[in-house]
Amino acid sequence: MNKTNRNEILAILIMVSLFLLVGFGQSWSLSLSILNMCIISAIMSMGINIQWGYAGIFNVGIMGFTALGGLAAVLVSYSPVGEAWRVGGIGMIISLFLLTLTIVAVFFINRIFRNHSYKYWIIGLTIIIGLILINLFFRPAVQAIENVNPAVTGFLGGLGLPIIFSWIVGGLFAAGVAFVIGKIALGLRSDYLAIATLGISEIIIAVLKHEDWLSRGVKNVIGLKRPVPYEIDLQKTDWFISLISYLNTSKLSRISDSIESEKLLNQLVIEGSSIFVKLSYMILFTIVLLFILYLSNKAQFSPWGRMMRAIRDNETSANAMGKNVVKRHLQVFVIGSAVVGIAGAMMITQNGLFTPSSFLPLRYTFLIWVMVIVGGSGNNLGSILGAFIVWFTWIEAAPVSQFLIELFTSGLEDNNNFKLHLIDSVPYFRYLIMGSVLLLILRYRPEGILPEKIRHS
């Protein structure tokens, strides 16, 4: 067993022991919910690792791609609102058709008038005419849809399919947007792409917040369907109750009083149902995680991955060897964004609600970057480890810093302004802690905890 393998096994052991610690120390339910978010973050950071670690593409729009995945979860799983479709469906379909028509028209005008100086004027005119026509149908349709029972629906709803499909659709959405952005901004200075991703993610959030007909905007979508059973149903199912009583036979048999033991069983069933639900989520997420890990490892050590590394390390020489740098960059940018989109859909699936206003760049974009850099860019297992460590720190940072603040200010009076201010700012300690983690890692171990393996073959 060589040294890198030992490091990896050590890393996995650390991760497992952290969760066992929380499980025994705090509660299994908490441990599992942290674990679930860890897995989702791990998938996101693997997506960013594909972009940054494989190809050196700097994407600061993670938030936007995550939100697109969330939108997919809503659009796939929510049952269609028939009333809204009746009043505004036709208008929506016509405007969608007109939009496609405009895009196709612009595309063809670009082709036909290739060498004419007035090309741009014709394109501009086409777009303006298209927009006016679309508005003719779009505005009234939106008005009608948003007036349908605004307190509960007021939007078109989705397809009513099982929410699991949305994981694929979320990936497709993110890939589509990434394709457009990458097509425009890749191949230029790398700041262009950084600014473009920064902008597109802000715009995606703005659209989700304002387009009520699509995603209910800031009114949020709640009660998304689940791929796993509900706790309340589980508590009434016979096989689940018998499973719990079978698992706790020794505990139950110690109590002789039948009413007491009934009470205990009831409590155990309630606890057990929550753990069961989280466990089933965990199994689903782990399958996706392992699948994506397998694929990205396969890709990394294939000729394709070797070519990517060659491009990352020296674009000019890779270009001279006949590799199409821009095309490969576009490919890897689309794939990485799709993985982020999948993770976004999974996150919304687990939360069961979609709140566009909860998407903050610091929480999504920055934190995922910290995960990739801490874990070690270029190493898939490293980014998973980074995600686990960083998310764990993120969750446990607030109670720990509260404890520390109370410890250090215990000499001060309770109504001391400084102490009160510190206690009020506990949530912001998280970012400071994350920033310091990032700086320390960059200073002392810039290649990350699990560095990229360099293979000489």
Add this chain to the structure above:
Amino acid sequence: MTIEIIIQAIISGLLMGFIYALIAAGLSLIFGLMGIVNFAHGEHLMLSMFSSFWLWTLLGLDPIISIPITMLILAISGILTHYLLIRYILKAKMIVQICATFGLSVFLRSLAQFLWTPDFRNVGNPLLEGRLEIAGIFIGQPQFYASLVCLLSFLLLYLFVNKSETGLALQATAQDRKAAETLGINSNKMFALGWALGLSCVSIAGTMMSNFFFIFPDVGVHFALFAFVAVALGGFGSIIGCLIAGIIIGLVESLGGLLIDPSYKLLYVFLIYLIVVIYRPQGLFGR
């Protein structure tokens, strides 16, 4: 919709445009000098707004009086940024430079949240209040003077960079660092001066905006995006390009908001950015 409303929108777009232009000029100056995009630009704007807010709250200095003080504060912080951070990454890969300034932006923003909480604040009854009325068109007095001051500072900056000896030394360093060094120009000092100048521009814009804008830790995000777009539109490193680009952005923002939908101002500006990147990646005045 009457013609007056459109004229009103054009004028308020122009006024905001001058402010954007000054913010972008600071960014462009730093970029032109050392090829580094300052992703913490919005946070520097936020810092200047907060310093003018605190000068007003603690010392009772009106923003218009405190301009020199905030300029000084931001200039010093610019010099510090250069000596503590930028000096080490000048020769690093571009991606490292992006990471560093992006990290700085996160650091400054979370520091502001930590120190001053994310509350919205504003400068209560400043000297500049109310509005002017010219031929049925209303202009907010703070906006008007803000854009006036910004335009003035923009001209001063332009004159300084193009006419004064130090400004020419700055340009020489921007064009060829090694050649400038052989002529006895201390390039490190010039870089520090560039940061000081760039952030002074931001501080003027920020101080004047604190008269009529809410002050909170995330305030810089949108302005920074607009400034990036303005720099890309005007041409990386071109100062006069910033003025034109700032005005275009201001007009697009206010006219788009009026004619289409005010909630998507960012989208219109961003579309312009994409169009520029597609058809003229070097920008309007780019070399």
